[in-house]
Amino acid sequence: MPHGQDVEDENDPTSPSSYECLECGTIVESDTHPGICDCGGDFHNRAKSLE
Numbered sequence: 001m002p003h004g005q006d007v008e009d010e011n012d013p014t015s016p017s018s019y020e021c022l023e024c025g026t027i028v029e030s031d032t033h034p035g036i037c038d039c040g041g042d043f044h045n046r047a048k049s050l051e
Contacts, residue, residue, distance in 0.1 A: 019043040 002016045023041025028034050034043050044050065 018046040020046050 016031050018027055019034050020027050020043065020050050021037035021039060022038060023043040024039040026037055026039070027041055027046070028043070033045070037043060
């Protein structure tokens with residue numbers, strides 16, 4: 001992206017992130033890691049690689 005055309009707050013550490021349950025696929029938006037899903041599975045930040 002050219003300089004000066006950045007999306008405001010795009011990489012702001014206080015902005016919510018999307019998390020997906022690795023067991024059931026539930027997706028939630030949260031400012032912090034949501035912990036354990038209702039199904040008992042772990043949430044994974046969708047912006048991070050699983051590798």
